[in-house]
Every structure is written in structure tokens, then in C-alpha cells.
Amino acid sequence: MVEYRIDRRSGVSTYVQIVQQTKQALRLGLLEPGDRLPTAREVVEATAINPNTVLKAYRELERxxxxxARRGLGTFVRRSLGTAPAAESPLRDELDAWxxxxxxxxxxxxxxAALFTAVLEKHFQGDLT
Amino acid sequence: MTDTAGLAMEAADLGRRFGRARLSPAWALRGCAFQLPAGRVCAVVGHNGAGKSTLLALAAGLLVPTEGTIRVLGTDPASARARVGFVSQEKPLYPQLTIAETLRMGADLNPDHWDAATGERIVADGDLDPKSRIRALSGGQRTRVALALALAKRPDLLLLDEPMADLDPLARHELMGVLMSQAAQHGTTIVMSSHVVAELEGSCDHLLLIGAGRVRLSGEIDDVLTAHARLSGPAGTPLAPHTVIESRTTGRQLTALVRKSGPLPTDLHPATPSLEELVLGYLRNPGTSVTTTSPSEKAAA
Known part of the structure; x- marks a missing residue:
């Protein structure tokens, strides 16, 4: 089971944080197909965030x-995500050389860091904001 | 026409005056109009004396409007009273009763819909002895008992006036979690006022900003935020046709908070404001006009 940590000062909207942390858990193998995500009630009781925010994040993951979502049972993982590029991947080598x-x-x-963030922002403009 | 069946609260031209009319009539609220869909968690923010407590007392049926109307859960506040929970700033409780007697009184007054387990759990989570008398409790402990009483009533609409003011940070977080879980489980509509906007940011999805007795902003927080932008760029950059809420020039730098109309110039680095930035921008600039975002049709939780 995944546990969400919400950082209100990060500037990243709360539902995006839930989406990202779920994906991170999928990449790291902490969540596997068939696992149940915590219910909206479980998440909001622990984090004090708005239940609609959790539902919005789950809808995004479903999309x-x-x-x-299985009616009356909860929300379940369907597939895992490929792992992040390993230490010796060509992409990492290129970044290292840069x-x-x-x-x-x-x-x-x-x-x-500022340059890298600016380029990332340019590539992902309009995504998830 | 908007569907009024799904509304938890609706005000039209609502006004309330205190004091006698011929001796400097003081309008606490005037000309208020807004709609709050059911199932929302609504933040009521504004200056001291802006009219927040008056609005909540009108919704609870403890005050009668001087003019206009307020409807609660599709009916008038007096008829809705059994389905509404209200915790006022003063948290009125009987000082001579014990906590257990207070909860038993709640059960007797609400025989059809009393959730004793919820009330007892909230009290127990605060390490309170049910045999303690209310008079012996601290302000924060009294708040916990008042919230236990209001939540055990299992209301459809919960009105909370500055509910977290007396609580330590840990109790705030825990009780906010309890409130959110109530909303998730039962679809309870929650309306709460607070001065600490940052505290409301993650928990509320609807905003009602009151200034000088009027509604200055109302709508879904996501919609309200994306309708505005924080800009920064070289001084002297024209901001028309956008409505400027606040702007400041420091040396060669211009920073502004605007309500968008049309696309924004990218050289001003537009960014979506946080709820706190937006609310402070409006509160610092009481002259800007009334803006209302109509509630978007979103499925209730």
C-alpha cells in the first residue's frame, strides 16, 4: 500500500503530487498490478486534503x-511502469557529459539546475498544471 | 436556470443590519448573492468584521436576514436545522456538564441520526477523560468536544466559524483529517471560515471571499485560481485588457496579479497564483470589482 506525503509549499498542485507519487511507487515496484490504492477516505484522514482532490488524481491515473476503479471494492493497479533509466543508460551518460x-x-x-528546469518546463508546458 | 436541487446554500440579495436604522445603521452584510453546490468543502475568508460570522449565523438560522433570502439544503434555515451542524466561534457548551453528559445530551436532542461512535472517537483521540467537566477544559479541548458534538449529529451541512483557531498544529491536522473523512464518507457539505488561508488551501475546493459585507469572489478554487495569473516583467509593460487586482513596480521590475481576459503575453512569465496569494491580493485591494465564477458541474464525491 502506498502512503502519500503532501507538500503544500512545493508549488505542485496536490492532485499532481498524488499522481506523481503513485507513478513513482509503480516505477520502484512498491505497487504492483492487482494492488489496491488507499480509499479517498483513508488518504484524506491521514493528509487532511480535500476528498475531491484524491478522486481527481485517481481519475487521472485511470485515464x-x-x-x-471497481465499484464498491476500491481502486486497483492495472499495470506497472517501466523503471527509470538505470545508472549506466545512454541518457544518463549524455546528461553527465553535459x-x-x-x-x-x-x-x-x-x-x-535553473537551466535544466527551464528546459524541462519548455518541453512539458501545459502538462499537468 | 441553474438546478437548485443540488445546492447546499444559496443567497440572493442577502443583507443583515445591526443596530437601529436611524442611529448609524451598520450593515454587516449587504447584497450578497452566491450558490454553494452540495458536497463541497467551502472556505469563507475575509477581513475581521467582513461579515463571515454573520453569514454563518444566518445560514444556521440564528439570525434573520434584514433583506434578501438565504436557503439552506433546499429550504429555509429554520426548517433545515435538524440537518445542519453549527460550531460558532464561542463554542457554547454547558460548563457544568461532563464530556460524557454533553455527548448524551447530543444523542437525546438528535434521536434519529446520532453517531455515538464518531463522537466518542473524536473525544478519545484527544486523550480527554469523558468524566471531565467542560469548565475544566482548555479552549482547544473545548473545540474538540464542540466538533465531536457537531460531527456525531451526522449533518448534511456543517457550518464552522474559525474552527481551528484554538487548536495546536497537531490537533488541527488531525481534526481537519476527521472533517475531510466525514466529507468523503457521507458527502457532507462543509463551510468553514478561517484567517489562516494556507491552512484551507489543501482542504477546501470552493471559495467564498467576503469584503466589506459583500461577496467579492465565489466559485470552485481551481477555476478561480486559473482565472487569475501572477505576472512579472519589465516595468511599464501594459497589462490591458486584463483586470489588474494588484500591481507593484520595484525598480525595473513589474509584478502584478490579474484576472485574465484572453491570452497572456509569455514574456511576463504568467504563473497561477496560490490561494493565499490570490486572497491577500484581493484583501489588500478592496476597490476591485465583484467577480463570481459560476459553479462548474462536477460530480459530487
Missing amino acids: EGLVE AGRAREAGLDRDDM
Whole structure:
């Protein structure tokens, strides 16, 4: 069973946090097909968030085909997600080389983080906000 | 016409005046109109003296409108009283009774719909001895008993005036969780006022912002937030045709909170405001016009 941690100061909307944490649990294998997600009541009792927010997140996960609601029984995982690229993947190597070049060019840690975030935002503009 | 069957609360031209008319009549509320769909958790925010407590007392049927109407659960407040739970700021309880006697009184007064287990659990979660007298309790403990009484009544509409003010952070979080679970399980509509907007942000899905006795914003929080934008860019950038709620220029930098009309220029880095930013923006600028978002048709939980 997954337990959600809601960070109200993160600037990420609450339902997106639930969607992301569920996906993270799927990637890490903490949730597997057939597992039940906590009921809206269980989530809101622990987190004090609005029940409609939980239902909205579950609808989003359902729309993506990751979970299914079974009437009167709860919401169940349908399929797992591929694991994140492992330590030696080509994508990671490219990013590693980029970070090396950026550092040589005089960028510090914050500069690089800001640049990376800006590029991510450009690619995912309009998604999940 | 809007379907009025699914409304927990509806006000039309609602006004309430205190004091005698010829001696400086003081309108606590005037010309209020809004609709609150059933199943929502609604935040009522505004300055001190904005009229929040008056509105809740009108909905509870403890005050009568001077003009206009308020309807609660599809009927008038007096007829709805058995289905409404109200916890006022003062949390009136009988000081000479024990907690157990207080809960028993609640059971006697609400014979058809008393949920004794819920009431006892809320009291027990606060480590309160049912044999303690109300007079011996702290403000926060009294709040817990008042909430236990209101929730055990299993109301369809729960009106809470500053419910969390006396509570420590742990009890706030726990009791807010209890309220949300009540809403999830029974579809209870909850209306609560608070000064601490950040505390309401995750828990409420509907907003009623009151200023100077009038409704300044009302609607689903998601809709209200996305209808506004926080902008920042070079000073002097024109903001028309958007409605400016608040704007500030610091050196070469312009920051503004606007209500959108049409697409926004991307060079002003538009971002959706947080509920707190939005509410503070409105409260700091009482001159901006009344705006109401009509409730979107969303399935109740």
C-alpha cells in the first residue's frame, strides 16, 4: 500500500503530487498490478486534503490506464511502469557529459539546475498544471 | 436556470443590519448573492468584521436576514436545522456538564441520526477523560468536544466559524483529517471560515471571499485560481485588457496579479497564483470589482 506525503509549499498542485507519487511507487515496484490504492477516505484522514482532490488524481491515473476503479471494492493497479533509466543508460551518460561541459564553461550548481528546469518546463508546458 | 436541487446554500440579495436604522445603521452584510453546490468543502475568508460570522449565523438560522433570502439544503434555515451542524466561534457548551453528559445530551436532542461512535472517537483521540467537566477544559479541548458534538449529529451541512483557531498544529491536522473523512464518507457539505488561508488551501475546493459585507469572489478554487495569473516583467509593460487586482513596480521590475481576459503575453512569465496569494491580493485591494465564477458541474464525491 502506498502512503502519500503532501507538500503544500512545493508549488505542485496536490492532485499532481498524488499522481506523481503513485507513478513513482509503480516505477520502484512498491505497487504492483492487482494492488489496491488507499480509499479517498483513508488518504484524506491521514493528509487532511480535500476528498475531491484524491478522486481527481485517481481519475487521472485511470485515464492513463494505470489503475481501474471497481465499484464498491476500491481502486486497483492495472499495470506497472517501466523503471527509470538505470545508472549506466545512454541518457544518463549524455546528461553527465553535459554537466561536465557546463561546469567547464563556468556554470555553478544553481545555474545548471535553473537551466535544466527551464528546459524541462519548455518541453512539458501545459502538462499537468 | 441553474438546478437548485443540488445546492447546499444559496443567497440572493442577502443583507443583515445591526443596530437601529436611524442611529448609524451598520450593515454587516449587504447584497450578497452566491450558490454553494452540495458536497463541497467551502472556505469563507475575509477581513475581521467582513461579515463571515454573520453569514454563518444566518445560514444556521440564528439570525434573520434584514433583506434578501438565504436557503439552506433546499429550504429555509429554520426548517433545515435538524440537518445542519453549527460550531460558532464561542463554542457554547454547558460548563457544568461532563464530556460524557454533553455527548448524551447530543444523542437525546438528535434521536434519529446520532453517531455515538464518531463522537466518542473524536473525544478519545484527544486523550480527554469523558468524566471531565467542560469548565475544566482548555479552549482547544473545548473545540474538540464542540466538533465531536457537531460531527456525531451526522449533518448534511456543517457550518464552522474559525474552527481551528484554538487548536495546536497537531490537533488541527488531525481534526481537519476527521472533517475531510466525514466529507468523503457521507458527502457532507462543509463551510468553514478561517484567517489562516494556507491552512484551507489543501482542504477546501470552493471559495467564498467576503469584503466589506459583500461577496467579492465565489466559485470552485481551481477555476478561480486559473482565472487569475501572477505576472512579472519589465516595468511599464501594459497589462490591458486584463483586470489588474494588484500591481507593484520595484525598480525595473513589474509584478502584478490579474484576472485574465484572453491570452497572456509569455514574456511576463504568467504563473497561477496560490490561494493565499490570490486572497491577500484581493484583501489588500478592496476597490476591485465583484467577480463570481459560476459553479462548474462536477460530480459530487
